[in-house]
Amino acid sequence: MPYAVLLDLVTASLSYFNKKSIVRLSDLRDFFFDKAAVDRTLLGGQNPIVYEVYDNSQPQSEGHLNFGVTVISPGKVGSEYFMTRGHYHTKEHTSEVYLGIEGEGVILLQRRSGKVACLPIMKGRVIYVPPSWAHRTINTGDGKFSFFYVYSADAGHDYESIRKSGFAKLVVEKGGKPEVVDNPNFIA
Amino acid sequence: MPYAVLLDLVTASLSYFNKKSIVRLSDLRDFFFDKAAVDRTLLGGQNPIVYEVYDNSQPQSEGHLNFGVTVISPGKVGSEYFMTRGHYHTKEHTSEVYLGIEGEGVILLQRRSGKVACLPIMKGRVIYVPPSWAHRTINTGDGKFSFFYVYSADAGHDYESIRKSGFAKLVVEKGGKPEVVDNPNFIA
Numbered sequence: 001m002p003y004a005v006l007l008d009l010v011t012a013s014l015s016y017f018n019k020k021s022i023v024r025l026s027d028l029r030d031f032f033f034d035k036a037a038v039d040r041t042l043l044g045g046q047n048p049i050v051y052e053v054y055d056n057s058q059p060q061s062e063g064h065l066n067f068g069v070t071v072i073s074p075g076k077v078g079s080e081y082f083m084t085r086g087h088y089h090t091k092e093h094t095s096e097v098y099l100g101i102e103g104e105g106v107i108l109l110q111r112r113s114g115k116v117a118c119l120p121i122m123k124g125r126v127i128y129v130p131p132s133w134a135h136r137t138i139n140t141g142d143g144k145f146s147f148f149y150v151y152s153a154d155a156g157h158d159y160e161s162i163r164k165s166g167f168a169k170l171v172v173e174k175g176g177k178p179e180v181v182d183n184p185n186f187i188a
Numbered sequence: 189m190p191y192a193v194l195l196d197l198v199t200a201s202l203s204y205f206n207k208k209s210i211v212r213l214s215d216l217r218d219f220f221f222d223k224a225a226v227d228r229t230l231l232g233g234q235n236p237i238v239y240e241v242y243d244n245s246q247p248q249s250e251g252h253l254n255f256g257v258t259v260i261s262p263g264k265v266g267s268e269y270f271m272t273r274g275h276y277h278t279k280e281h282t283s284e285v286y287l288g289i290e291g292e293g294v295i296l297l298q299r300r301s302g303k304v305a306c307l308p309i310m311k312g313r314v315i316y317v318p319p320s321w322a323h324r325t326i327n328t329g330d331g332k333f334s335f336f337y338v339y340s341a342d343a344g345h346d347y348e349s350i351r352k353s354g355f356a357k358l359v360v361e362k363g364g365k366p367e368v369v370d371n372p373n374f375i376a
Contacts (some may be wrong), residue, residue, distance in 0.1 A: 002295075002305045002307060002315065002316060002318060002323075003255050003307075004307045004308075004309075005313075005316075006312055007313070007314050008312060009197055009311065009312050014314075043282045050309075050371070055216045056316065058316070058318070062239055063281035063340065064318065064319065065283050065284055065316070065318045065338065065339075067285050067314065067316070067338075071359070072275055075338075090263070093249075093250060093251035095246070095253050097253050097255050097338045099336070109190045110191075111325075117189065119190060119192045121192075124196060124197050125194055125195070126192065126193050126194070127190065127191075127192050128191055128193075128244065128246070128253070128255070129190055130189065130190060130246070130252065131252065135190075144228075150253065150255075150338040152251065
């Protein structure tokens with residue numbers, strides 16, 4: 001059935017979702033560059049929430065669209081900003097649309113060919129992620145970074161490619177400002 | 189390539205689009221209930237813009253997503269509020285997501301089985317239009333009614349089914365307020 005939910009365009013909160021994911025630092029150990037820094041934080045007894053996803057999941061069949069809100073906490077691991085795992089869609093011909101709601105960040109995009117792109121996201125910026133581009137979002141601000149997304153419900157998430165090879169670029173703080181640098185650990 | 193556009197969350201204007209459609213009263217003669225009222229307006233030398241669509245059209249192939257903004261002018265034809273043609277998707281298994289930005293209106297939804305639904309849209313309301321539901325948006329307010337949409341680029345638009353049979357319901361003004369009434373001309 002058709003249905004409606006409320007999206008607060010200031011706080012990015014959704015009045016309804018049927019799937020909530022909470023991703024903590026321990027879930028992301030393989031994705032951050034500085035694994036020693038991850039381990040130090042975890043050994044210190046801290047395991048902060050890095051991001052949350054509030055999803056309206058539809059039946060996982062062709063034609064349906066999932067939508068929801070991702071909220072990335074402010075923070076860093078070493079000099080690398082808090083971020084999502086990043087993924088290719090399992091069905092690589094599917095795409096995604098993002099709309100920035102709160103805070104500021106960037107989206108890092110990458111093709112299997114090695115081609116990369118990086119676009120800022122903030123309130124009101126719409127990003128088109130075309131087929132075959134892996135995508136990761138990164139909070140480069142001091143507060144929450146939240147955006148609304150829509151993608152094909154049958155797209156699927158291939159996190160393993162990213163776990164194994166990483167992104168070609170890292171987004172790190174240098175002198176108080178975000179900078180996009182080469183990832184020395186990237187496996188092309 | 190991935191790209192970004194700005195969506196003004198107050199005025200609903202888009203900084204970039206690659207397809208603009210302007211739909212005037214004369215284009216909608218077959219869709220309004222009171223065709224005599226349409227003809228009177230046109231004969232009086234007026235042919236107002238009923239709605240505009242600012243689209244980011246992607247390649248029309250499976251997996252891509254089109255997105256953009258629809259702006260419906262305030263106004264009425266007889267007692268029926270200004271509205272879009274309404275359509276089924278040609279690929280009926282495709283769906284759509286709406287996000288209200290400015291003004292107020294409703295979305296009328298209908299299945300070929302005759303099942304109908306009607307949901308209000310206003311700033312921050314997200315509407316999920318599942319597969320197989322025809323959908324028409326209607327401006328029930330005094331100002332512009334604008335919303336952001338995302339749908340499969342290969343969905344296609346079947347306006348002919350609506351031209352021939354209409355929607356089972358009309359949204360009309362009664363005593364200064366919108367009311368959903370049966371369409372006497374509806375062909376089930």
